[in-house]
Amino acid sequence: MPHDPPLSLQDKVRLLRERYANSVEEKLIEISAAYDRLVGEKEGDDLAAAIDGLASPIHKMAGSAPTFGLAELGETAAESEELLILYKGNPDGFSNEQVSNVSAYGTN
Amino acid sequence: MAENSLNRIFLVEDDPDIQEIVLMTLKDLGGYAVDICSSGQEALDKIVGIQPDLILLDVMMPEMDGPTTLRAIRAMSEVKDTPVIFMTARSQTHEVAEYMELGAIDVIRKPFDPVTLCNQIENIWDRYNAA
Numbered sequence: 001m002p003h004d005p006p007l008s009l010q011d012k013v014r015l016l017r018e019r020y021a022n023s024v025e026e027k028l029i030e031i032s033a034a035y036d037r038l039v040g041e042k043e044g045d046d047l048a049a050a051i052d053g054l055a056s057p058i059h060k061m062a063g064s065a066p067t068f069g070l071a072e073l074g075e076t077a078a079e080s081e082e083l084l085i086l087y088k089g090n091p092d093g094f095s096n097e098q099v100s101n102v103s104a105y106g107t108n
Numbered sequence: 109m110a111e112n113s114l115n116r117i118f119l120v121e122d123d124p125d126i127q128e129i130v131l132m133t134l135k136d137l138g139g140y141a142v143d144i145c146s147s148g149q150e151a152l153d154k155i156v157g158i159q160p161d162l163i164l165l166d167v168m169m170p171e172m173d174g175p176t177t178l179r180a181i182r183a184m185s186e187v188k189d190t191p192v193i194f195m196t197a198r199s200q201t202h203e204v205a206e207y208m209e210l211g212a213i214d215v216i217r218k219p220f221d222p223v224t225l226c227n228q229i230e231n232i233w234d235r236y237n238a239a
Binding site: 009010012013016020023052056059060062063064065066067068071074078 | 122123125126128129132133136137168170196197218219220221222223
């Protein structure tokens with residue numbers, strides 16, 4: 001029985017990139033859910049934890065998306081992460097519009 | 109004096125997507141033995157048993173971040189001299205300076221090109237051994 005030839009590194013990278021691209025929707029759903037939790041905590045005691053809960057998947061996307069060939073998505077995630085860092089430092093200094101921008105990044 | 113044989117690499121990284129692509133690159137392209145863990149605490153628990161030649165250490169991890177993990181490694185007599193390369197998207201000049209001050213031998217910036225990652229690591233390794 002013939003065996004398939006081994007995949008080259010480029011082919012393996014291509015397959016991983018395809019798989020990552022297919023997982024993006026799921027990752028954005030996770031980010032959206034974390035954003036909803038942050039909005040729910042906007043007046044609550046666990047605001048910092050809610051910010052961290054949103055920052056974690058966004059940070060991962062900022063680092064991984066460009067590695068898998070999705071540069072624009074990575075840049076958008078990085079911008080969102082920067083906003084969250086600023087927001088964590090001064091939640092009261094942010095307008096609702098600025099906060100909603102973070103969510104908008106995840107849905108565009 | 110630095111050792112000059114790079115065979116076993118320990119990747120400490122909490123993102124499974126990055127774990128997978130780094131593992132594939134290091135094993136397939138570099139031929140390295142690779143051990144992986146997902147947190148700083150897990151790294152501390154396993155590192156003495158692994159005795160890696162080199163650690164690739166993510167900076168931003170929940171609970172115990174990369175710098176905290178590195179400080180803890182430097183306090184463990186069995187592995188305190190193990191060279192560490194940080195992998196991070198946080199690579200502004202002052203941040204890189206902070207990582208080097210902590211004792212990292214270099215920083216690999218995220219995003220990275222999987223195809224050239226081994227070359228990056230080998231160049232850093234060669235510079236480290238020449239120092």
